[in-house]
Amino acid sequence: MVRHFLTLLDLTPEEALGLLDLADRLRGIDARDRLPGRTLGLIFEKPSLRTRVSFEAGMAQLGGSSIFLQGKDVGLGVRESVRDFARVISQYVDMLAVRTFAHSILEELAAHASIPVINALSDSAHPCQAMADLLTVRRVFGRLDDSLSIVFVGDGNNVARSLAVACGLLGPRFTLAAPAAYDFPADFRATFAAAFPGRELRVVHDPTRAAVDADVIYTDVWTSMGQEAESETRRSIFRPYQVDDALFSRANRDAIFLHCLPAHRGEEVTDAVLDGPRSQVVEQAANRMHFQKALLTWLMGRD
DSSP states (O other): OOOOBSSGGGSOHHHHHHHHHHHHHHTTSOOTTSSTTOEEEEEESSOOSHHHHHHHHHHHHTTOEEEEEEHHHHOBTTTBOHHHHHHHHTTTOSEEEEEOSOHHHHHHHHHHOSSOEEEEEOSSOOHHHHHHHHHHHHHHHSOOSTTOEEEEESOOOHHHHHHHHHHHHHOOEEEEEOOGGGSOOHHHHHHHHHHSTTOOOEEESOHHHHTTTOSEEEEOOSSOTTOGGGHHHHHHHHGGGOBOHHHHTTSOTTOEEEEOSOOOBTTTBOHHHHTSTTBOHHHHHHHHHHHHHHHHHHHTTOO
16 A cells, blocks of 8 residues: 555544654665665645755655756646646655655545655645654754743644644644634644644734743744735734844743744744744755655665
């Protein structure tokens, strides 16, 4: 049976923890014997730096290769049906990582492909990012359990949703600090409750209250790709949610700052926090590659 990686709900807690362990085992060793002769296809309908380079570099470090195609060149569902594309691309590559808008595209690809399909980002979820985030947290604090508090300040977007699910799988307490109109949608709340009965999906509208005693303060841009028409409105609404020294000082003394990048400096985060001594954003970005190496190895049964 082909395994896909579309959301973190595709994993058991044991599998999620095993992937983090594998990422740490692969870090810094010569792993070119893991995927020699294997090819990863990359189909991106959204621009990217970290996602593309981390997948391509990771695949090279595993002894394999990658092929990159922009979404406009493929024309999924326009130039060619998703079904036909999935069946044909399965003849050429061993895995497919897709960065797209509609999550339904990924689901349709997975339904018809005979190779693993990886969600490299959709409007609904960003599972590779969330796993790299918790890999970073574990490397800093040495653990992942409910003694840790992770607070996401900003929009209840795809990054926040995947991070909440990752915390549900692996233990840390999760809080979203967001304006009332921008917190988690009802369908996500229902999905989370069904997947993690008894786990609180905490949402607070006051960011200063949410930040108290946090071990991790995390933020993302206020306007994601595809929302550009809302940018001015969002800047006004989210201004009180900027992560600055005053907000960050309410967290624990050894708290760290995370951001999935790219950052809009001076909007969701100040330079002082982003470049400060407790910022882990560079290590966090590096961990994208380390997690994805583990994922690619696991999907190919070479873990």
